[in-house]
Amino acid sequence: MTINVDIIFKIAAIGIIVSVLNMVLNKAGREEQAMMTTLVGIVVVLMMVINLVSNLFDTVKTMFQLY
Amino acid sequence: MNIFQIVAIGVMAAILAILLKNHKPEFGIYISIVAGLIIFLLVLSQLQSVIEILNQLAGRIDIEDVYLSIVLKIVAIAYIAEFGAQVCRDAGEGVIASKIEFAGKVLIMVMAVPILVSLMDLIINMVP
Numbered sequence: 234m235t236i237n238v239d240i241i242f243k244i245a246a247i248g249i250i251v252s253v254l255n256m257v258l259n260k261a262g263r264e265e266q267a268m269m270t271t272l273v274g275i276v277v278v279l280m281m282v283i284n285l286v287s288n289l290f291d292t293v294k295t296m297f298q299l300y
Numbered sequence: 301m302n303i304f305q306i307v308a309i310g311v312m313a314a315i316l317a318i319l320l321k322n323h324k325p326e327f328g329i330y331i332s333i334v335a336g337l338i339i340f341l342l343v344l345s346q347l348q349s350v351i352e353i354l355n356q357l358a359g360r361i362d363i364e365d366v367y368l369s370i371v372l373k374i375v376a377i378a379y380i381a382e383f384g385a386q387v388c389r390d391a392g393e394g395v396i397a398s399k400i401e402f403a404g405k406v407l408i409m410v411m412a413v414p415i416l417v418s419l420m421d422l423i424i425n426m427v428p
Contacts (some may be wrong), residue, residue, distance in 0.1 A: 238309055241334055245316040248327030252320070271324070278330050285337045290380070292344055296351065297376035298369055 240285065244278050251275075306339050329391045336383065370415060374408050381407075 251274030258267035294300060313335030321328035351372065358368045381404025388397040 238338060241309070241313050241316060241331060241338070244327065244330050244334060245320060248320040248324050248330075251327070252323035255324075274324075275326055278327065282330055282333055285334055289337050289341060292341065293376050293380060296344065296348060297372045299373050299376045 240281060244281065247274050247278055306342060309339060310335060329387075332390055333387055336387070340383075367415060370411055374411055377404055377407050377411070380404075 251271055254270045255267045258264070258270065313331055317328040317331040317335075320331065354368060354372075355365070358365055381400055385397040385400045385404075388394075388400060
């Protein structure tokens, strides 16, 4: 199961994009759209992190014959 | 996956986390979680061989393998509880972290009870 390290870069990229977009939208006076982009960014990254966490839990479960 | 790659991943993830923390703290926490996961998954394959060796040893000394599986389960519970507690503490939630650790201790205690019972039986049988 290849563990790709580039997921860290993806998350960092999404974080930077969201924060830049946030600043731009705030300056443009659209606070609610800024909040929306932040939420979307967080949800997308949460999906990726949840996949990795479930992967970890499955690996540990099979490794240690847990449950 | 030797130690240099692991250290490189860790340091790079730390830098990215700091970079993102002051603008968006949520992404900083995400990066630290993912970095910890990746490093653990990388090292896990070596752990598998250690566990197999333990099983062979237990087979040779003919200990009941139920004890070894309990020990392995306890190690797994301890690791997962510690992982969750560290993530929460890293996010600044000390209260949640201590609750997770408390729950981990209770679960480990529950799993260790059969071993304690068999130990007591052994001692009682030895006393004439």
